Amino acid sequence: MIRAARGPSVTLPLRYLVAATLAFVAATAGVVWLAGDLAGHYYRPRVLALAHTVALGWITLTIMGASYQLVPVALEAPIWSERVARWQFVALMTGVVGLVAHFYLAHWPGLLWAAGLVGVGVALHLVNMTLTLARVTRWSFTARLVAGAQVGLALTLLFGILLAAARAGAFWPYGLAAVHAHFHLALLGWVAPMVVGVAARLYPMFLLAPEPEGWPGWLQLGGLGAGVPALVAGLLALPALVLPAALAVAGAAVGHVAWVLRFVRHRKRPALDWGLRFVLTGTAFLPVVAGLGLGFALGWLSGPGPAVAYAVLALGGWVSLTIAGMMLKIVPFLIWNRAYAPVAGRGAVPTLARLAWPAAEGASYALVTAGVLLFAGGAAAGGAVWIRLSGVLLVAGALAFAAALGRVLAHLVGAGPRRVAPLRVPGP
Amino acid sequence: MSGARSGEPVTADRIVEALREVLDPELGLSVVELGLIYGIEVVDGRVTVTMTLTAPGCPLHDAMLDWVRESVGRVPGVAEVEVRLTFDPPWTPERVALDRTP
Numbered sequence: 279m280i281r282a283a284r285g286p287s288v289t290l291p292l293r294y295l296v297a298a299t300l301a302f303v304a305a306t307a308g309v310v311w312l313a314g315d316l317a318g319h320y321y322r323p324r325v326l327a328l329a330h331t332v333a334l335g336w337i338t339l340t341i342m343g344a345s346y347q348l349v350p351v352a353l354e355a356p357i358w359s360e361r362v363a364r365w366q367f368v369a370l371m372t373g374v375v376g377l378v379a380h381f382y383l384a385h386w387p388g389l390l391w392a393a394g395l396v397g398v399g400v401a402l403h404l405v406n407m408t409l410t411l412a413r414v415t416r417w418s419f420t421a422r423l424v425a426g427a428q429v430g431l432a433l434t435l436l437f438g439i440l441l442a443a444a445r446a447g448a449f450w451p452y453g454l455a456a457v458h459a460h461f462h463l464a465l466l467g468w469v470a471p472m473v474v475g476v477a478a479r480l481y482p483m484f485l486l487a488p489e490p491e492g493w494p495g496w497l498q499l500g501g502l503g504a505g506v507p508a509l510v511a512g513l514l515a516l517p518a519l520v521l522p523a524a525l526a527v528a529g530a531a532v533g534h535v536a537w538v539l540r541f542v543r544h545r546k547r548p549a550l551d552w553g554l555r556f557v558l559t560g561t562a563f564l565p566v567v568a569g570l571g572l573g574f575a576l577g578w579l580s581g582p583g584p585a586v587a588y589a590v591l592a593l594g595g596w597v598s599l600t601i602a603g604m605m606l607k608i609v610p611f612l613i614w615n616r617a618y619a620p621v622a623g624r625g626a627v628p629t630l631a632r633l634a635w636p637a638a639e640g641a642s643y644a645l646v647t648a649g650v651l652l653f654a655g656g657a658a659a660g661g662a663v664w665i666r667l668s669g670v671l672l673v674a675g676a677l678a679f680a681a682a683l684g685r686v687l688a689h690l691v692g693a694g695p696r697r698v699a700p701l702r703v704p705g706p
Numbered sequence: 707m708s709g710a711r712s713g714e715p716v717t718a719d720r721i722v723e724a725l726r727e728v729l730d731p732e733l734g735l736s737v738v739e740l741g742l743i744y745g746i747e748v749v750d751g752r753v754t755v756t757m758t759l760t761a762p763g764c765p766l767h768d769a770m771l772d773w774v775r776e777s778v779g780r781v782p783g784v785a786e787v788e789v790r791l792t793f794d795p796p797w798t799p800e801r802v803a804l805d806r807t808p
Contacts, residue, residue: 347765486802
C-alpha cells in the first residue's frame with residue numbers, strides 16, 4: 279500500500295488559526311479606533327501598529343498555521359518537525375504582541391527587541407519549511423512557489439529588523455522607500471507566492487476542477503520571480519526598474535486570475551459554499567490591486583490616500599477574503615477529523631457542511647466585503663468618517679467570522695470517539 | 707459475518723451499494739460518485755477493493771480506507787476485506803459522476 283504524507287496534530291494549525299482570528303477582530307476594531315490616523319499619512323506609529331496586526335497577526339499566522347495542514351497535502355511531504363512549529367508559535371505570538379504594542383507606543387528600543395522575537399519565530403518557520411521542502415521529490419508549480427515564498431519571508435524579516443534597528447538608532451539611508459520595499463516584499467514575496475502556489479493545488483480539489491496547466495502557470499512563476507526582486511531594487515535604488523517590475527507582477531496576477539476562472543468554468547462542484555465565495559471574491563480584487571500598482575508605477579497615482587486604499591484592497595480585499603475563505607474550509611475539516619472521523623461509518627455523523635453556520639458566514643462575507651470597499655474609498659478620499667463607518671462594518675464582519683468558527687470549534691466538546699465502541703471488522 | 711450466516715452470495719453490486727454509504731465529508735459525495743473505486747473483486751466471500759484518493763497527500767488517507775473496509779465488512783456474507791490503494795492512474799475530476807457504477 280502506498281503511504282501518503284501525514285498531516286500534523288489538529289491542535290498545531292488550530293492554535294495559529296485561532297490566534298489569527300483574534301488578531302483579525304482586533305485589527306478591525308483598530309480601524310474604528312484609528313480612523314483619524316488612517317485618513318492621514320500611513321507612516322505613523324499607530325497606523326504601522328495596525329498594519330502589523332494585519333500583516334503579522336492575521337495574515338502571516340493564518341498562512342503559517344494553514345501551511346502546517348496544507349503543505350503535506352500540496353507537496354505530498356510531511357512537516358519536518360511539529361515541535362519546532364510549536365516553539366515557533368510561542369516566539370511569534372510574543373513577538374507580534376510586543377511589536378504591535380511598541381509601534382503603538384512609539385517605543386523604538388522595545389520595538390527592536392520585539393522584532394528580534396518575531397525574527398526567532400520566523401527563523402524557526404524557515405528552518406522547518408526548508409527541511410520539509412528538502413523531502414519534496416517532485417518540484418511542482420506549488421513546491422516552487424512555496425520555496426520562493428520562504429525566500430521572500432526571510433527578506434521581509436531582514437528588512438523589518440533593519441527598519442526597526444534604524445528606528446532605534448537612525449542609521450538607515452533609504453527612508454520611506456525602504457518601507458515601500460518592506461511592504462511589497464511581504465505582499466508579493468511572501469504572501470502572494472503562498473496564496474498562488476497553494477491555490478493551484480487546492481482550488482481544483484475544492485471545486486472538483488481539472489488540474490491547472492499552460493501559460494498562466496509560467497506567467498505567475500516568471501512574473502513573481504522576476505518582478506519582485508526588480509520591484510524591490512527599483513524602489514530602493516533603480517527607479518527605472520519599477521515599471522517593468524510592476525508589469526511583470528501584473529502579468530502574474532493575470533495568470534492567477536486566468537487559472538481561477540478556468541477552475542470555476544470547468545468545476546464539477548455545482549454549489550459554492552461560503553468559503554469558496556470568499557476565496558473567489560478575494561480573487562476578484564486582485565486585478566484591481568494590480569491595476570492600482572501599475573497606476574503608481576506609471577505615476578498616475580500618488581500620495582498617502584491612494585496608497586492606503588491600495589494597501590487596503592490588497593491586504594483586506596484580495597488576501598483577507600482569500601485566507602478567510604480557506605480558513606472556512608480548513609477549520610471544519612480539522613474539527614471533523616478530530617471529532618467525527620474515528621466514528622464515521624459506525625453511526626450518524628454530520629458532514630462538514632453541517633458543522634458550518636452559513637448565516638454567520640454569509641453575514642461575514644457581506645460585511646467584510648462592503649467594509650473593505652468602503653475603507654478603500656474613504657482612505658482614497660481622506661474621509662475619517664467613512665473609514666470609521668467601514669471599521670464598524672469590518673468589526674461586525676470579523677465578529678460574525680469568529681462566531682462561525684467558534685460554532686465549528688464547539689464540536690470538539692461533547693463529540694468524539696469515546697462514545698462509540700470500536701467495531702470489529704474482518705480483515706485479510 | 708460469514709457466507710454461511712447470510713445465505714446470500716456476495717456480489718460486486720452489493721459491495722457498490724455498501725460503498726455508496728462512504729462519503730467524502732468535505733464534498734458530500736460518496737466514494738462511488740467521486741470515481742475513487744477502480745475495481746471490486748469477490749472470491750468466496752473475500753472482497754478486494756482497489757481504490758484511489760483525490761490526492762496522494764489526502765489528509766483522510768487512513769480514515770477513508772478504514773471506512774471502506776468497515777462498510778464492506780458489514781455486507782452479509784463478506785468474510786475478508788482487502789483495500790488496495792493505488793494512484794495509477796491518478797484521480798481526475800473527470801471521474802466524478804452521479805449514480806455511477808465503477
